[in-house]
Amino acid sequence: MPAPHDAPLETLFLPFSKAGLRWPQGPVLFLRARDGWPLREHADSAQLVCTQSFRPFAEALQRSGWEVRDEQALEQSDERYAVVLVLPPRQRDEARALFAQALDKLAPGGIIVACQSNNEGARSGESDLQQLAGLGGTLTKNHCRAYWSQPAEGKHDVALHKRWAALDAPRKIVDGRFLSRPGVFAWDRIDPASALLVEQLPADLAGRGADLGAGWGYLSSEVLARCPKVTALDLYEAEARALALARHNLAEAGAQVKLDFRWHDVTTGIDDRYDFIVSNPPFHTPAREDRPDIGRRFIAVAAQSLRPGGQLFMVANRHLPYEQILTESFGQVRVAAERDGFKVIVGTRGRA
Template sequence: MTSERLRFAIETGGLVLPDDGPLALIGAPADAPVDMLDTSRLTVIQTDAAAHDGWVARGLPTATAPEGRFAAAIVTLPRARDAAEARLALAARHANMVVIDGAKTDGVEAILKALRQRVTLDGQVSKAHGRCAWVRPGDALADWLRPTQAQNAHGDWVAPGIFSADAPDEASVALAAALSALKGDVADLGAGWGWLSRGILRHHGVKTLHLVETEKTALDCARLNVTDPRAVFHWADATAWTPPQPAGAHAPRKLDAVVMNPPFHTGRRADPALGRAFIEAAARVLAPHGQLWMVANRHLPYETALIALFRDVAEIGGDSRFKLLHAARVIRARR
């Protein structure tokens, strides 16, 4: 855990944070302990909606981007190398001291090797299958900064670290081709940078499409990629999202369809529970006549969750890598 490495570095490894000035905690999960830090000086920087909401609930100042100067920035490394470099460069732009905290499985060794070619590390410790290091980089990381959004080879707006940034995901392409006669109010849960949403909006019967995405950088790209006026954007945890209530309505809004290519990893670890949470969310927001269309990796056992929540479940396509699934007639719990 991040807290184990940071605590160990502070208590026994020689990390001495500045006595004065604000501190930034960048990218840390919402359950990370901060009792080893002076929380009166702390601002959390988090672009994931679920983690952002978690920090707000804990009563700490929380923002989506750093502003002004910090005495030190404590950076939790993301999995993607380009996102890790960009996050460290952003921290270096705003802070005199940068503390790097990462797991080996998230590439911390490679990042530290690259850092040593540019600057001298002030110190480092190994703990909990990872490393925590600290440095005063100055402007040595300036070339690691990347545009917040940039166009890929296909002309789509993407950002460092987001899923399938180089090209449309093949599973999403297959799912879009399998959709039939969508209409009414629809949601794309885990919309990413918006490629699948554009496919959904090719169906003229769609009245409104809700793009629900937890990662703000991806959703900001979707706003650029999806310009259809029927699109409504929601920065939210898709597993907890509820459709907005129509003005004057007395009952919760329910949707006619949900389309999704849900994530199936937590970090580098396959996590079927995440996909099941997406399926449960879809069942919760669908009307009795509503339909779910989804794609999943072939090996993930989502059929059990679908059968428990829908009366009609069928595989409608796919290949050796992924499967296309359709479900209808939500099973409502008896009162």
């Protein structure tokens, strides 16, 4: 689901047309790649390797014919690239680790080119790349900042490179109960909206359930801890980095209950049927565009995926306009709790 106009993606390629950077003959690596006309206009699909852990963006790239590798496959490869393109994320530790990875994969004499929107940390990103490897130039347009570096072999800050490479490594959170990492949603804490939803979960939930937008697994872990009659639980999550954490966090529970971890874009629909569904749906994408329609689609898909009499337990920001789709999709709808700007909604699918 790339944005119709992706300003950072468009601006990322301007240094090659406006600032004299040369597009190489050899392969190019694109970290956190997104599809769009600027990519198709400037790149040769036979020479481009992409990484993208967010399923909708990865699928869009693949539909356009680009090669998409996961993080592990990239780390295990010895291949080096004349140009490494980067769309850094907003979370700074994650972004710094991505710059360190870009440096790892850069061929001698190669160039790192990155771009961020101004309200998503562009100046910080530029400062960080300069600190790590030196700055070759910068260009601003479309409320974005593109910046680049051509570090000489061995002349970058080696000690800083080593520290930054580990900044987004998984680590224990919440007194060691869970494993998480920078960049995933609510990575270092229990999200207060999810905590409010957990308080409203009835202990008699039973049968087969699903967690839509499971993140690193907090909601699912609480469902299994509080509801002993649950026999199976499917976790749907579009961000592969988060899903890997959920798999680890629920490893012990998987010995007692059938679990399935699905790297899936919920908005495309679900084929299976469930007795209950829990969800803290997203309302924006990793590209930071505001998308309340994603939450509305989560609600519609949940209703279609519930068996007659099945229930959806969801939490959302109080201001989000979900009432119409809830009323259209469920036989009964009630607000179970409101606190700190959040609302917990329970929808029951009609039996007819």
